[in-house]
Amino acid sequence: MKVDFHVHSTASDGTFSPACLANMAKGFSAFALTDHDNMDGVSECREACAALGVPFVGGVELSIEPGRGFDKFHLLALGVDLGSEALKALLGRILEGRNGRNERIIENFRRKGIAMDDTIYAYAHGEVLARPHFARWLMDHGYVASVKEGFDRYLLPESPEETRCYEDRWHPSQEETFRAVHEAGGLCVMAHPKYWRRYWKYGEPEFADAERGLAELKEKGLDGLEAVYQANSALETVEFTRIARKLGLLVSAGSDFHGSNKPTIPLGMDVDGGIVAPLLERLNLV
Secondary structure, three states: OEEEOOEOOOOOOOOOOHHHHHHHOOOOOEEEEOOEOOOOOHHHHHHHHHHHOOOEEEEEEEEEOOOOOOOOEEEEEEOOOOOOHHHHHHHHHHHHHHHHHHHHHHHHHHHOOOOOOHHHHHHOOOOOOOHHHHHHHHHHOOOOOOHHHHHHHHHOOOOOOOOOOOOOOOOOOHHHHHHHHHHOOOEEEEOOHHHOOHHHHHOOOOHHHHHHHHHHHHHHOOOEEEEEEOOOOHHHHHHHHHHHHHHOOEEEEEOOEOHHHOOOOOOOEEOOHHHHHHHHHHOOOO
16 A cells, blocks of 8 residues: 655645645555645645545644654644644744744854845745755755755754754644644654654664653653654664554654655655554544
8 A cells, every 4th residue: 555644745845736746646545745834735735635536634744842862853743623723823833933943044144155035935835934945045056066965064953063054943842732733633643753863863773762752752642653754774664663553653654755855755655554554544544
């Protein structure tokens, strides 16, 4: 079965429109749009998926407090109600924090002699200006040869000090985020657990630490884990799936597709239907 519960459109930092993504997902057993910090593309994508017979899930990806000892926690809120006042209020606060961070990044570039003018805002088709937009601006203006180089040189916490323009931003707490997503009728799924600690990205995760941390998150309200992820090693997929099943967490599968902003990542994940069956059931897709 082919599914994808982690996809980005032009409503955040992807390069394909929501309707185009729906067309690309023809034949999928399930498909979710999870743009960063907004749900602006969900209605368009849902309508296009309905016309094509693609089972669709509305969602959003949120960057939240990672917890003590961890570095990065992206939460996929799946199956949420677009009209939820609690979720809209949370998204509004996140957008304010993101906008403040972007202004600081622009000022950092100016201090380093890169006059990033207001044309940067045209790179964001929706309200959300994100780091891939900065990287693409840098590429288009001749400062780097690729989006990846833009990130590596300027836009990562570990970028070289002499070029680093990265700024952190406000993240909501785990508890308030879980509460808002549940009030919106959605499920809380941790995205790409291999990035929960920064150095796990470059080596094998400490699975015992991950299991302990995920058990605590389960008690707080975490519903699922993106155990099947396009950048996982075979071992990471096996271990994160084992941990999810042991803890009673739903297993999700996602590509983190961004179009040409992450050109090596294709849309869709081929999975054993039994692995994601409980998630499909909770999302009323079976």
